[in-house]
Amino acid sequence: MMGVVDKHSLLESFSVGRGVVKPSRKLYIVEPGNVRRVFEALIEKFGYGGFYLSTIVGTDLKDEGRIRLDYYIVLLPEEETVVLRTFIPRENPVIDSLVDILPGALSGECETHDLLGVVFRGNPFLKRGFFAPRDLVEKGEYPLRKDSGV
Amino acid sequence: MKRPRLLGLVLKNLVSKPATIQYPRVKTPVELDFRGVQYADLGKCTGCSLCAIECPADAIKMTPIPPEYEVPKTNPRRIYPLINYGKCVFCYRCVKVCPTNAYIATNKYDIAGVSRLTSEAFSLTTLRRVGS
Amino acid sequence: MGVTKIVEISVVTAEIPVGPQHPALHEPLLLKVYAEGEEVVKVEVNTGYNHRGIERLCERNTFYRDIFIxxxxxxxxxxxxxxxxxxxxxxLLDLHPNRRAQYLRVLAMELERVHSHMLINAVMAEIVGFETLFMQIMLDREKVMKAKEILTGSRVMADYVMVGGVRRDIDEEKRQRIRELLLKLGPRIEYYRKVFEEDETIVKRLVGVGRISYGEATSHSLVGPVARGSGVKIDSRVSDKYDAYGEIPFNLVTRSEGDSWARMMVRWDEALESIEMSIYILEHLPSDGDPVPDERRLPRRFPPGEAYTRVEAQRGELTYYVMSDGKGQNPYRVKIRTPSFNNIINSAFMYIGHSLADVPVILASLDPCISCMERVTVIDLEKNTRYRLDLKQLAGGKP
Structure with missing residues (x-):
């Protein structure tokens, strides 16, 4: 039985930065190209029962010209929440999809695509109008972008 | 085949009084401190507009008090918060943030109708007319 | 006359829209069910009927107005x-409410859990065609609604929690009244739990329907009673110990069956736990000061920072991410992830292989529900033509 320490050291091995989200959730910053690899490694080492992806939070950092993606992972059975953070350019927000290895990513990826315009490469279910109303879709606007005018 | 367990309960309900209330002929009983309609006591209101700024539903609009009413000196701008109950979510944020505790909270909930759509009638009764 | 047209069901894949309107429940959602005969072969979840843009709305309002939004x-x-x-x-503010406020918050949340679990169990009874049970559960649910009214001042919209505490305290008389209501409600819930356990109608419709394994629940990010029905031990109340949950004794309810019936039983057991917790709170309510903060004196400025909180809502883990940039009165980003968001969108796999009649049962066991089918589009896969039949014609058999 592998403990929570192993999971942290796995995440640590990929990270290029550390941090904390209140209240004391450990934060690992990784390269965008590595996000999929982290999840592959988690699944390979700990199986599907070892964690679940709670949510994907996309934030538009307009002043920095990039979009921040946070993957909130709950490690089981300890039920500890850790954060995997990555930054992608605002002009070309593309990242590898997780949906084929982790079906639970579907809801988060579809929502982030529809509201923030992040393209998850390899996710066949992405579509506009998943949440956003039709008039916004026709204008091609992403409502959670800071300059969307919504 | 087991006998349905609910049979006794159903028979009991057949002979007992109905559980529903014949509203509006019979009023629904509510608590004394139920969050019903609230309105400003214009004797205390200073027209500071804080409630209108804090209202999460934008239901409060600062409105001039009609000239036929005597307004206390503490309200130099002669304005009062007019609550649109159609928009109001009855969170009582206005009641709690008021610096002069001017709001009167009631447990009235029957606001359907034309005259009770806003707090105008409630609030203006707290003032005296000029010359009366 | 003679037969002029034959519809062979076996070569036809019917596309059946389940939703987006249903008179009984609240969430407009469309399940596009593809069925071969009675068997469901594929389900697509369509959303977006009621997206109100709350996250964007929160960014455009102040921190305090957002509490009510x-x-x-x-x-x-x-x-x-x-x-x-x-x-x-x-x-963000590094503020800690006192213990009495924490206990009262837990009381409000647990009362809410009781009435929510009673509601979905009642709706499940209605969906399987047991309307008497539905009425009975809803009648007893009034007791807990009344308790909530006594505590918070409103039957449904509590607006009870405020930064630094709660918005109204309870006195001795209210404490006794809530306690009496809960003592009356407890045996009723035990009785309904027994009905769900033993009644033929319910057992036949629910047992073995929509079974999910432990691995499927975690890989699809299913949360709450859905995951706990499959033996996944997740409960933010136990792991995060927020508010007073670290001090109040309660058991984490799980079942191993993983089917719709197990999920409903988890809900009944949790409702019983909640009632015991509520009574414990009422009997051990600490009095370490005034739990009601003065809303006029709360801090106006929020320092820059980010916070990610979880609670165990009735339907599962609910998370909020709030980011403040330290400038101005509004949050920079608020991200809400509701439990149903995961449970509904990621659960399309659960329906496959079950019959059409089980679709509403599985959906209700996830704790939303939507409409019965209103019209069918028949797709002839061989000729690739498409024509529409309404329900009456389909029932009458003459298109």
């Missing part, structure tokens, strides 16, 4: 939404 995300679980958001604000 997030309470309106969902009527049934408004206290947990507010609690989760307010705790995120308290993390």
């Amino acid at each position: 997030v309470g309106r995300v969902c009527g049934i679980c408004n206290a947990v939404h507010t609690n989760c958001y307010v705790r995120a604000l308290e993390q």
Whole structure:
């Protein structure tokens, strides 16, 4: 039985930065190209029962010209929440999809695509109008972008 | 085949009084401190507009008090918060943030109708007319 | 006359829209069910009928106005939404409410859990065609609604939690009245639990329907009673120990069956636990000061920072992410992830292989529900033509 320490050291091995989200959730910053690899490694080492992806939070950092993606992972059975953070350019927000290895990513990826315009490469279910109303879709606007005018 | 367990309960309900209330002929009983309609006591209101700024539903609009009413000196701008109950979510944020505790909270909930759509009638009764 | 047309069901894949309107429940959602005969072969979940843009709305309003806006995300679980958001604000401000306030918050949330679990169990009874049971459960649910009214001042919209505490205290008389209501309600819930356990109608419709394994529940990010029905031990109340949950004794309910019946039984057991917790709170309510903060004196400025809070809502783990940039009065980003968001969108796999009649049962066991089919589009896969039949014609057999 592998403990929570192993999971942290796995995440640590990929990270290029550390941090904390209140209240004391450990934060690992990784390269965008590595996000999929982290999840592959988690699944390979700990199986599907070892964690679940709670949510994907996309934030538009307009002043920095990039979009921040946070993957909130709950490690089981300890039920500890850790954060995997990555930054992608605002002009070309593309990242590898997780949906084929982790079906639970579907809801988060579809929502982030529809509201923030992040393209998850390899996710066949992405579509506009998943949440956003039709008039916004026709204008091609992403409502959670800071300059969307919504 | 087991006998349905609910049979006794159903028979009991057949002979007992109905559980529903014949509203509006019979009023629904509510608590004394139920969050019903609230309105400003214009004797205390200073027209500071804080409630209108804090209202999460934008239901409060600062409105001039009609000239036929005597307004206390503490309200130099002669304005009062007019609550649109159609928009109001009855969170009582206005009641709690008021610096002069001017709001009167009631447990009235029957606001359907034309005259009770806003707090105008409630609030203006707290003032005296000029010359009366 | 003779037969002029034959519809061979076996070569036809019928596309059946389940939703988006249903008179009984609140969430407009469309399940596009593809069925071969009676067997479901594929389900697509269509959303977007009621997206109100709350996250964007929160960015455009002040931190304090947002407290009431997030309470309106969902009527049934408004206290947990507010609690989760307010705790995120308290993390940003580094503020800690006193113990009495924490106990009262837990009381409001547990009363809410009882009425929510009773509601979905009643709806499940209605869906399987057991309307008497539906009426009975709803009648007894009034007791807990009344308790909530005594505590918070409103039957449904609590608006009870405020930064630094709660918005009204309870006195001795209210404490006794809530306690009496709960003592009356407890045996009723035990009785309904027994009905769900033993009644033929319910057992036949629910047992073995929509079974999910432990691995499927975690890989699809299913949360709450859905995951706990499959033996996954997740409960934010146990792991995060927020508010007073670290001090109040309760058991984490799980079952191993993983089917719709197990999920409903988890809900009944949790409702019983909640009643015991509520009575414990009422009997051990600490009095370490005034739990009601003066809303006029709360801090106006929020330091820059980010907070991620979780609560165990009735439907599962609810999370709020709040980011403040330290400038101005509005949050920079608020991200809400409701439990149903995961449970509904990611659960399309659960329906496959079951019959059409089981679709509403599985959906209700996830704790939303939507409409029965209103019209069918028949797709002839061989000729690739498409024509529409309404329900009457289909029932009459003459298109």
